[in-house]
Amino acid sequence: MPFNISKLKKLRELLAVNRVDLYLICNPLELRYFLDMEVEGILVVSQNKNYTYLITDGRYQHQLQNIENNNVRVVLANNGYLKGLSRLINRYQKGKKLGVEGTISLELYLKLKNEFKNLTSLFLIRELRMIKDREEITRIKKAVEITRTVINGIRNKAIGKQEKEIKAYLEYRIQSLGGDGSAFSPIVASGANSAYPHAYPRDKKISKFLLVDCGAKYRGYCADLTRMLFWDKIPKVIKRAYEVVIEAKQLALSLVKEGQVIKDVVTRVENYIKREGFKDNIYHGLGHGLGLEVHELPYINRYNTQKLRAGMVVTIEPGLYFPGVGGVRSEDVVVVEKNRGVVL
Amino acid sequence: MPFNISKLKKLRELLAVNRVDLYLICNPLELRYFLDMEVEGILVVSQNKNYTYLITDGRYQHQLQNIENNNVRVVLANNGYLKGLSRLINRYQKGKKLGVEGTISLELYLKLKNEFKNLTSLFLIRELRMIKDREEITRIKKAVEITRTVINGIRNKAIGKQEKEIKAYLEYRIQSLGGDGSAFSPIVASGANSAYPHAYPRDKKISKFLLVDCGAKYRGYCADLTRMLFWDKIPKVIKRAYEVVIEAKQLALSLVKEGQVIKDVVTRVENYIKREGFKDNIYHGLGHGLGLEVHELPYINRYNTQKLRAGMVVTIEPGLYFPGVGGVRSEDVVVVEKNRGVVL
Numbered sequence: 001m002p003f004n005i006s007k008l009k010k011l012r013e014l015l016a017v018n019r020v021d022l023y024l025i026c027n028p029l030e031l032r033y034f035l036d037m038e039v040e041g042i043l044v045v046s047q048n049k050n051y052t053y054l055i056t057d058g059r060y061q062h063q064l065q066n067i068e069n070n071n072v073r074v075v076l077a078n079n080g081y082l083k084g085l086s087r088l089i090n091r092y093q094k095g096k097k098l099g100v101e102g103t104i105s106l107e108l109y110l111k112l113k114n115e116f117k118n119l120t121s122l123f124l125i126r127e128l129r130m131i132k133d134r135e136e137i138t139r140i141k142k143a144v145e146i147t148r149t150v151i152n153g154i155r156n157k158a159i160g161k162q163e164k165e166i167k168a169y170l171e172y173r174i175q176s177l178g179g180d181g182s183a184f185s186p187i188v189a190s191g192a193n194s195a196y197p198h199a200y201p202r203d204k205k206i207s208k209f210l211l212v213d214c215g216a217k218y219r220g221y222c223a224d225l226t227r228m229l230f231w232d233k234i235p236k237v238i239k240r241a242y243e244v245v246i247e248a249k250q251l252a253l254s255l256v257k258e259g260q261v262i263k264d265v266v267t268r269v270e271n272y273i274k275r276e277g278f279k280d281n282i283y284h285g286l287g288h289g290l291g292l293e294v295h296e297l298p299y300i301n302r303y304n305t306q307k308l309r310a311g312m313v314v315t316i317e318p319g320l321y322f323p324g325v326g327g328v329r330s331e332d333v334v335v336v337e338k339n340r341g342v343v344l
Numbered sequence: 345m346p347f348n349i350s351k352l353k354k355l356r357e358l359l360a361v362n363r364v365d366l367y368l369i370c371n372p373l374e375l376r377y378f379l380d381m382e383v384e385g386i387l388v389v390s391q392n393k394n395y396t397y398l399i400t401d402g403r404y405q406h407q408l409q410n411i412e413n414n415n416v417r418v419v420l421a422n423n424g425y426l427k428g429l430s431r432l433i434n435r436y437q438k439g440k441k442l443g444v445e446g447t448i449s450l451e452l453y454l455k456l457k458n459e460f461k462n463l464t465s466l467f468l469i470r471e472l473r474m475i476k477d478r479e480e481i482t483r484i485k486k487a488v489e490i491t492r493t494v495i496n497g498i499r500n501k502a503i504g505k506q507e508k509e510i511k512a513y514l515e516y517r518i519q520s521l522g523g524d525g526s527a528f529s530p531i532v533a534s535g536a537n538s539a540y541p542h543a544y545p546r547d548k549k550i551s552k553f554l555l556v557d558c559g560a561k562y563r564g565y566c567a568d569l570t571r572m573l574f575w576d577k578i579p580k581v582i583k584r585a586y587e588v589v590i591e592a593k594q595l596a597l598s599l600v601k602e603g604q605v606i607k608d609v610v611t612r613v614e615n616y617i618k619r620e621g622f623k624d625n626i627y628h629g630l631g632h633g634l635g636l637e638v639h640e641l642p643y644i645n646r647y648n649t650q651k652l653r654a655g656m657v658v659t660i661e662p663g664l665y666f667p668g669v670g671g672v673r674s675e676d677v678v679v680v681e682k683n684r685g686v687v688l
Binding site: 107164171 | 402404405423447448450451454508509511512515519520525539540541627647
């Protein structure tokens with residue numbers, strides 16, 4: 001089913017609450033959210049049920065034929081989406097109140113605002129996207145499964161290979177197992193290189209221990225897992241820090257459930273890490289939402305005062321870093337439910 | 345040399361012309377343009393030479409140590425870049441005129457504008473990026489060479505394989521040959537699937553003929569090539585359209601040089617295609633600039649009234665599409681010089 005009616009229904013409810021007559025969706029990721037396909041253009045949704053148009057260009061005209069059957073009308077505007085939009089709005093909805101999703105670029109916003117004075121920016125879809133439906137969770141779960149299999153597949157292969165070779169191999173295997181591709185450029189960092197939370201894979205051969213941070217994309221939805229692989233001669237501090245990171249992750253996962261204030265979860269986990277003596281080795285927050293994007297709302301850090309809600313999908317990824325020596329991180333993906341978190 | 349002084353010098357000249365005291369650069373691609381590394385944050389450049397700060401977070405603190413030696417001061421702002429920026433500006437540059445590169449998101453712009461009333465958005469870096477320096481052309485050339493080798497490598501392999509398998513293989517080989525990865529998700533479309541300009545690779549086996557649109561990234565810079573592979577039983581219309589596409593590409597390449605008006609080049613090429621009887625089979629423009637992004641300025645279409653300038657790097661990619669039958673496209677990358685275009 002290419003066109004997601006229930007997501008559209010929720011959006012229309014929000015349009016009513018916000019008294020917006022017509023909503024413009026311009027970001028390809030948000031088009032994917034509703035249409036389940038990759039396309040560029042502007043989706044025009046009216047509060048009134050009879051009105052959903054996709055303004056796009058000739059590159060997509062034939063791929064969009066089965067969307068037309070699902071109550072979306074396709075409008076080709078080869079000399080610019082804005083011109084197509086103006087024609088459409090002047091014909092049907094002149095004077096109505098317009099909204100646009102605020103993830104739009106400044107440039108496009110200024111052009112729209114110049115054309116349509118009664119335009120406001122809102123974050124309705126970003127809010128909707130935070131709570132995943134069953135199909136979305138199924139896809140994330142599949143992406144996580146592919147990622148887990150792919151990382152397990154290098155356990156006996158990585159030692160002595162170049163970090164870059166292993167990175168390329170991970171991306172290849174993701175696709176062999178049915179993934180769309182990588183959700184982000186995998187981090188494959190051995191020894192001291194792992195001390196950089198955002199390390200770049202090098203030509204250098206892997207030895208001692210390895211940090212792998214990798215995620216498949218499956219039908220548009222992202223996974224994000226981090227695993228440590230250990231061989232021999234591991235520095236004592238790395239060994240100890242790994243124990244603390246695993247404990248911290250377990251603690252965080254045990255706290256995940258609907259209603260928890262995000263910063264309280266993070267503070268409890270960071271307090272545990274501090275008590276173990278690693279106060280100065282925390283370089284980043286505890287995690288982030290994921291879905292169509294690998295980083296999306298909610299952010300799991302000590303500043304976020306929001307509560308966890310059922311249907312959110314977030315990562316938990318405590319990490320500790322020791323410049324010149326190395327770093328350890330462990331990351332899982334968890335679905336928030338009413339009374340618990342379910343690790344995917 | 346991580347920090348590009350000559351690019352910064354050109355930016356400062358533009359700041360003087362536009363009477364901007366302080367310029368904010370927020371987009372990771374633009375940070376890469378100046379710093380030649382992947383980092384998130386805000387780069388603050390003053391017209392006055394003694395002032396360049398990078399506001400970033402703890403994830404990058406140790407990777408940035410050799411940038412500090414190159415006249416960029418690193419400021420860590422773990423509780424938000426905006427707070428770090430406010431502290432910095434209130435300390436040094438209160439009341440000065442601020443500019444920000446207009447590729448910023450609306451959301452970040454509104455937050456900045458709320459804090460700094462004297463803020464204007466400009467497109468200085470996007471203009472600078474259109475004209476490539478020698479190092480940038482060298483990297484694009486290397487990316488094109490990798491891409492050409494990778495596509496040639498499937499000529500005897502692709503028949504009978506799944507489109508998806510070949511896509512995964514292309515991406516793997518790009519990395520084996522030293523590329524960072526794919527500049528975009530490769531299009532591998534056989535038979536009727538090639539009639540979609542933005543076709544998605546399928547599980548289906550490749551037969552008859554194949555359209556491959558693929559690009560390596562090399563040290564941040566993109567390539568973009570399209571090649572047709574033919575085996576047997578090629579529909580007559582495809583064979584004829586391919587001849588026309590190749591002629592059209594040669595015609596376009598012969599017209600590329602400094603001073604040519606872009607829409608005139610496109611019109612001449614499209615007129616040739618129309619005379620050959622394929623007026624209704626053109627679904628997209630003739631090409632686009634490329635560099636750090638696979639699609640950037642200038643766009644090569646019949647609406648662009650700009651002139652080509654020496655140092656621009658653009659694709660030329662005429663394509664013709666026949667729904668239900670297939671499509672043909674051929675694409676090269678060309679550097680604009682004073683008296684000619686040089687195909688990479």
